[in-house]
Amino acid sequence: DMYKSSLFIKYQKKYKHKYGIDIKDYIKPKSLNVNFKDFEQAHLTPKQLEVLRSIEKHNQTKIILCGGIASGKTFLACYLFLKILLTDKHLYKQDTNNFILGNSQKSLEINVLGQFDKIASMLNISFLPKYSNTSYFEVDSLRVNLYGGDKASDFERFRGSNSAIIYINEATTLHKETLIECL
Numbered sequence: 001d002m003y004k005s006s007l008f009i010k011y012q013k014k015y016k017h018k019y020g021i022d023i024k025d026y027i028k029p030k031s032l033n034v035n036f037k038d039f040e041q042a043h044l045t046p047k048q049l050e051v052l053r054s055i056e057k058h059n060q061t062k063i064i065l066c067g068g069i070a071s072g073k074t075f076l077a078c079y080l081f082l083k084i085l086l087t088d089k090h091l092y093k094q095d096t097n098n099f100i101l102g103n104s105q106k107s108l109e110i111n112v113l114g115q116f117d118k119i120a121s122m123l124n125i126s127f128l129p130k131y132s133n134t135s136y137f138e139v140d141s142l143r144v145n146l147y148g149g150d151k152a153s154d155f156e157r158f159r160g161s162n163s164a165i166i167y168i169n170e171a172t173t174l175h176k177e178t179l180i181e182c183l
Contacts, residue, residue: 032140034123036083043122048076055080064171074169078115081167085142086125092142096164103173104148105135112169113137113146149174 015023040049055063063080065073081100085092092098102108113129120127120139129137135146149168171179 032086032089032125034086034125036087039079039123044076044079045072048072051076052080074112074115075119077167077169078112079119081165082116082119082123082125082139085144085165086140089140089142092164097145098142098165099145099147099163100167100169101147101149101174102169105146106148108146108148108169109135149179 012023015021040052044052051065054060063077065077067073085098100108100112102112109129109131116137116139117127117129125140127137127139129135137144137146168174168179
């Protein structure tokens with residue numbers, strides 16, 4: 001959130017002291033207006049639409065997608081993750097650990113981040129990937145962490161955190177203890 005950055009706070013105090021105004025009052029954050037229905041009609045296959053409608057109709061909270069290689073599972077999972085994250089942004093904004101769990105951080109960077117970047121671009125929303133020892137990305141100022149899960153000790157990175165929305169990629173490649181702890 002840009003309004004909590006040290007640079008913004010520094011200038012906010014400076015302007016308040018010098019001019020007696022709070023610059024935050026003059027900056028209106030633009031509301032994100034994403035038309036998910038149009039996106040779904042234009043970019044999802046009939047099968048993906050059928051699966052999405054079933055998930056939404058039954059208010060599913062734990063979803064397992066199965067299908068052949070290159071059948072669109074990852075694309076649909078990434079889209080669904082972004083849609084839920086952005087639709088209920090107020091729930092996931094602060095003090096939550098939104099994350100994606102995969103075999104390794106590197107495999108997520110290679111196999112999943114590209115899909116998120118592509119979908120964010122198609123939806124015209126900001127997407128900022130950060131590659132480091134603890135990789136993550138920000139989408140419309142919401143942070144999503146990337147965790148590897150192929151070792152039994154991997155769950156320690158997210159244990160005890162206030163997890164809100166979780167996407168598990170290729171669950172069969174994860175260590176059993178990590179998967180159980182996540183669920």
